[in-house]
Amino acid sequence: MEKRSFRDGVQFAWDATSLELAQTCLRKYYYTMIRGIQPRQQNVHLLFGGLYASALEGYYKHKAAGASHEDAMRSVVHTALINSWVRDESPAGGYPMTFDHAAKTRPNLIRTIVWYLEQYGEETEDGLTTYHLADGTPAVELSFNLELSEDILYCGHLDRVSDFGGKLYVVDQKTTGSTIGPYFFDQFNPSNQMTGYAWAGKVILKSPVHGVIIDAAQIAINFTEFGRGVTTRTESQIAEWHESALWTINLARHATEMEKFPMNASSCGNYGGCPFRRVCSRPQHVRENFIKADYTEHNWDPLEAR
Amino acid sequence: MSQVTDLFMKDPLKMTKEDLDAIIAHMRERRAAYKSNPAAVKATKTLTAAQKAVSGLNIELDI
Numbered sequence: 001m002e003k004r005s006f007r008d009g010v011q012f013a014w015d016a017t018s019l020e021l022a023q024t025c026l027r028k029y030y031y032t033m034i035r036g037i038q039p040r041q042q043n044v045h046l047l048f049g050g051l052y053a054s055a056l057e058g059y060y061k062h063k064a065a066g067a068s069h070e071d072a073m074r075s076v077v078h079t080a081l082i083n084s085w086v087r088d089e090s091p092a093g094g095y096p097m098t099f100d101h102a103a104k105t106r107p108n109l110i111r112t113i114v115w116y117l118e119q120y121g122e123e124t125e126d127g128l129t130t131y132h133l134a135d136g137t138p139a140v141e142l143s144f145n146l147e148l149s150e151d152i153l154y155c156g157h158l159d160r161v162s163d164f165g166g167k168l169y170v171v172d173q174k175t176t177g178s179t180i181g182p183y184f185f186d187q188f189n190p191s192n193q194m195t196g197y198a199w200a201g202k203v204i205l206k207s208p209v210h211g212v213i214i215d216a217a218q219i220a221i222n223f224t225e226f227g228r229g230v231t232t233r234t235e236s237q238i239a240e241w242h243e244s245a246l247w248t249i250n251l252a253r254h255a256t257e258m259e260k261f262p263m264n265a266s267s268c269g270n271y272g273g274c275p276f277r278r279v280c281s282r283p284q285h286v287r288e289n290f291i292k293a294d295y296t297e298h299n300w301d302p303l304e305a306r
Numbered sequence: 307m308s309q310v311t312d313l314f315m316k317d318p319l320k321m322t323k324e325d326l327d328a329i330i331a332h333m334r335e336r337r338a339a340y341k342s343n344p345a346a347v348k349a350t351k352t353l354t355a356a357q358k359a360v361s362g363l364n365i366e367l368d369i
Contacts, residue, residue: 074326081318081329093317107314114333222347223340 003036004303005155010256013145013153014249015302016193022252023192024270029252030261031276037291038298039275041100045175048104052217053173055080055113057141057159059121060130064138073117080113081106103177103219112175112217112224119226120215128162128171128213131205144200145303149246155302156193156200167210169230170197173217180216180227188214188231195241198233 005013011033021029031037055076062072084106087094096106123129131139139161148154160171172194178184188194194212201209211232218225233241255261268274278294279287310332313325340347 073330074323077330078318078321078326081321081326085318092315093319096314107310110329111333111336114330115337118334118337220348222350223344 003299003301005153005301010253011249012151013155013303014148014245015155016196017300018302019192019196019245019248022248024267025264025274026252026255026261027263027280028267028274028276030255031279032298032300034256034261035291036298036300037295038300040294040296043275044099044101044104047097048099048101048109048219049173049175051080051083051109052112052175053159054083056116056173056215059117060138060140060160063121063123064130064132064140069117069121073114073121076117077110077113080109084109103221104175108219108221108224112219115224116217116226128164128169131161131163131168133205139205142204144204146200146203148242148249152246152249153303154196154200154245156196158197158201158204161201161205161209162213164213168201168205168207169210169213170201171213171215172197173215175217175219177219180218180225180229182229184216184227185214185229185231188212188229190237190241191231192241192245194231195233195238196245199238199242202238 002009003011005011005018011018018029018033021032058076058079059072062075063069067075084097085094086097099105099109120127133139140159142158142161143156144158145153145155158170159173162169162171176184194214197212198209211230214229214231216227216229218227263280268277268280274280279290282290310329313321313329316325
């Protein structure tokens with residue numbers, strides 16, 4: 001069945017993930033978005049980061065609905081424990097999810113949620129306060145599908161929008177194993193995800209969005225350390241991103257129509273290695289066997305709101 | 307096993323408010339310990355799974 005974000009085999013609804021894939025390597029884009037496959041082994045960083053971000057979003061929603069700090073924390077800790085539990089028919093009801101990582105473990109996920117909320121949960125006048133939309137609802141978990149051009153949609157999800165010093169910022173959670181410093185924050189400018197947030201935030205809120213606050217958590221074996229960095233975008237930077245994004249999208253759409261997805265061999269080693277390196281490094285005639293053995297279906301669709 | 311380790315092995319759907327509060331209290335204690343002396347916590351070596359397995363074997367070598 002065709003994904004919702006595709007029409008006649010060509011993608012029309014895009015997000016930062018698919019844009020990044022197309023910019024990195026058209027073959028990687030093909031395997032992920034068109035073939036819809038991913039390595040059987042789940043990416044521990046995406047799993048951990050997703051559970052963590054979802055817990056913090058939940059906390060701010062509970063708080064906005066009038067829950068106390070304690071009740072909101074208990075609720076999101078409970079949800080995180082449920083979501084990291086593999087349910088089965090055994091008398092124990094299942095078993096804890098294993099993350100296969102020394103620091104990103106289930107207890108350390110709960111530690112990181114509790115420590116973050118202890119540090120930042122209670123909003124203060126001089127800190128970050130959750131922005132409220134015109135109808136009074138808190139600006140958390142905002143999924144968007146916006147027109148990037150006449151026939152292209154750009155989709156995404158803003159974790160939270162905050163008011164800081166009288167200016168609006170999108171807040172995005174990131175987890176890392178590295179020390180949080182200027183070098184860590186440098187990676188978010190340029191960034192499709194962050195510039196896309198600044199562009200979308202402005203359209204959704206009908207008000208200028210100054211940039212994105214990266215709410216970073218360094219996950220170590222025995223501790224979690226937090227740090228915040230701001231990445232700002234000017235109107236001209238957003239316009240330049242918009243033009244580049246459309247260029248890449250049109251290129252990928254053309255490649256799809258032509259059924260030609262050349263490899264970008266210079267990106268295979270980035271970020272610890274491309275997950276499709278094992279396939280691309282094999283002769284063409286045996287690749288399908290490797291795909292069958294080592295990869296599984298992947299249903300990433302930008303139009304499926306979280 | 308400590309009480310908190312037991313709780314992490316318990317089906318979350320069967321957890322009580324007290325269970326959740328015990329986990330949160332434990333994490334708060336660890337945070338307080340870290341805040342009072344970060345260097346000591348950072349320096350603490352945690353055994354890897356392989357190291358734990360070896361240390362649990364209790365082998366006596368008769369060489």
